[in-house]
């Protein structure tokens with residue numbers, strides 16, 4: 001569908017102009033010229049089909065109505081019944097083509113989304129297989145380096161510079177180990193341990209954990225709930241991990257003193273949990289990369305937080321999406337089915 005509103009209005013005006021031109025032409029052709037009177041009303045179909053394809057069934061129906069009005073207003077009395085019947089066909093063709101086009105567009109969009117998801121899954125699997133082995137191999141020597149640094153650090157003869165170097169080695173080993181653990185969790189995720197869990201205490205817990213990460217930045221986490229939420233069938237530990245990742249991202253993107261909203265609700269089929277912030281947001285061109293492994297704009301980011309979250313929610317038969325807020329910041333939403341599905 002066309003989204004540029006200026007272009008849409010130019011198109012609509014062109015259709016209206018074309019319809020009026022056809023009617024004006026028909027009004028000037030004498031009734032004896034039967035062939036012309038057969039051909040000209042057929043031209044209205046071009047305008048009707050064009051509107052239906054671009055504006056859906058509403059566009060098709062409105063243009064069909066306009067063309068019917070024009071054709072009937074010609075007041076060529078001997079053909080009024082014929083024109084009235086033609087008007088019915090106009091409406092039928094306009095609405096039918098519009099509905100068909102809308103369905104085709106929806107199917108095309110779904111195919112595109114599925115193909116994107118498949119491409120991502122293939123990429124993840126290739127990266128996962130290649131690097132998981134490597135990460136595993138790095139971990140053992142890393143543990144030896146950390147152990148050796150610890151032993152060195154205990155030596156009494158170290159001067160200040162030497163002991164600072166030993167501390168740096170220890171800290172960097174811890175950082176690398178954390179990165180490798182996150183990566184291995186991502187590359188070889190553990191299957192979820194599904195069970196029934198109440199959402200409220202889980203959200204309370206996650207909010208408390210995230211507040212711990214805020215420090216002195218004055219950011220508040222506001223909890224909101226729409227209606228009563230039934231207990232969820234999920235892996236509570238993994239869901240906490242997902243929400244904590246989203247909250248930490250939101251806090252990191254927010255300016256000091258801002259609010260981050262943690263909101264939950266349910267409809268008939270799904271429970272949704274949203275994390276909304278008023279932070280820096282994501283550039284429009286980057287929105288499709290958010291769930292790609294290693295996409296990060298942070299100096300010390302791994303770019304694995306969101307891909308891991310996406311993967312975990314998928315394993316629980318739910319989905320995670322990201323939207324830019326109309327004003328400022330981002331909203332990430334986790335959707336989980338209420339009905340128990342086989343895992």
Ligand SMILES: Nc1ncnc2c1ncn2[C@@H]1O[C@H](COP(=O)(O)OP(=O)(O)OP(=O)(O)O)[C@@H](O)[C@H]1O
Nearest residue numbers: 249250253281296297298301302303304305306330
């Ligand atoms: N709420 C948000 N607002 C703005 N940008 C965001 C938000 N959440 C994620 N992002 C963008 O998405 C990128 C990827 O996020 P992800 O959580 O996967 O990794 P990271 O946060 O960079 O690293 P890590 O999670 O290891 O700290 C971030 O670097 C940031 O650019």
Ligand SMILES: [Mg+2]
Nearest residue numbers: 245249305306
């Ligand atoms: Mg993150």
